[in-house]
C-alpha cells in the first residue's frame with residue numbers, strides 16, 4: 133500500500149526533484165519522496181567512489197528514519213572526517229559488488245537500489261521497511277530511480293567541458309562557494325582566516341595548472357593535435373588525482389584542481405606525481421610536453437578571484453623559474469607577491 137499514490141502528490145514530488153541542481157539537495161529530496169511514498173522505517177543514501185586499483189568506497193550522504201533527516205554534504209564529510217568511508221554490512225557489500233539494478237534481502241523488508249551514472253555505479257539507496265514490497269512498489273521505486281539518473285545525466289551535461297569531460301568554469305564558482313561555506317562552519321575557521329596555519333594539518337587547496345609552451349604545439353602541429361594534448365592531459369589528471377578531488381578545465385590550456393582536505397606535504401606529492409606522469413607521456417608526433425602549477429590553500433570568507441589570484445602568482449613564479457614545476461604561493465618572496473598583486477588585483 134503506497135502512501136503517496138495519488139498522481140498530484142507524485143507530480144509535485146517530481147517537479148521538486150527535477151528543479152534541483154545541487155546534488156546533495158537532490159539526494160535528500162529523492163530520499164524524502166521515497167521515504168514518504170514507501171512508508172519506510174529508514175533509508176540511507178550512499179555515494180559510491182571508484183578509485184583506480186582499489187575497491188569502490190561508500191560515503192553516507194543522507195540518513196532518514198523516524199527521528200528525521202540527517203544530511204552530510206561531501207564537503208562536510210571531507211572537512212570533518214577526511215576520507216572516512218563506511219564499512220558496508222554483508223548485504224550492502226554484495227549490492228555494491230554485484231552490479232545489479234536492485235537487491236532485495238531474503239526477508240523482503242530491505243531493498244537496495246543501485247543508481248547509475250552512465251554505466252558506472254554512482255550511489256546506493258538502502259531502504260528498510262516494516263512490510264514486503266509489492267510489484268507495484270518496485271516499479272514505482274525503479275521509475276523514480278530512472279528519473280533521478282536522467283536528471284544527474286542532464287546536470288553532468290551542463291557542468292562539463294565538452295572537449296575534456298572535466299568540470300567547467302561555471303561549476304568551479306559554485307563548487308568553490310560550497311567549500312568556503314563548509315569551511316566557515318568549522319570550529320577552526322577563525323584560525324584559518326587569520327592565516328594561523330599549522331603545516332601538518334589538512335586544508336583544502338586550489339591549484340592552477342598550465343601546459344608549458346602550448347602555443348608551440350598548436351603552431352607546429354595544428355589545433356587538432358593541440359586538442360588531443362588537452363584531452364590526454366585531462367585523462368592523466370583523472371588517473372593521478374582521487375575521485376573526490378574536483379578537476380576543472382578553466383579555459384584554453386589551463387586547468388584547476390581543488391584537493392582536500394590534505395596536508396601541504398601530500399598535496400605537493402600528488403601534484404609532482406601528476407607533473408611527472410605528464411612529462412613521461414609520449415604524444416604521437418609531438419613527443420613530450422611539460423606542465424606547471426601554482427598552489428594555494430582555500431580560506432573561509434574569501435571569493436574565488438582572490439584565491440585564483442594567489443594561485444596565478446605562484447604559477448607565474450613556476451613559469452619564471454623554468455617551467456615543469458609546482459610552486460606553493462606561500463614560498464614566494466614578499467617582493468614577488470607585491471609586484472604580482474599590483475598586476476592581478
Ligand SMILES: Nc1nc2c(ncn2[C@@H]2O[C@H](COP(=O)(O)OP(=O)(O)OP(=O)(O)O)[C@@H](O)[C@H]2O)c(=O)[nH]1
Nearest residue numbers: 342343344345346347348350355358359384385451
Ligand atoms: N588546440 C587548442 N589550443 C588552445 C585552446 N585554447 C587555447 N589554446 C591555445 O593555447 C595557447 C596558449 O598560449 P600562451 O598562453 O601564449 O602560452 P604558452 O605557449 O602555453 O606558454 P607558457 O604558458 O608561457 O608556457 C594559445 O596558442 C591558444 O591558442 C583549445 O581549446 N585548443
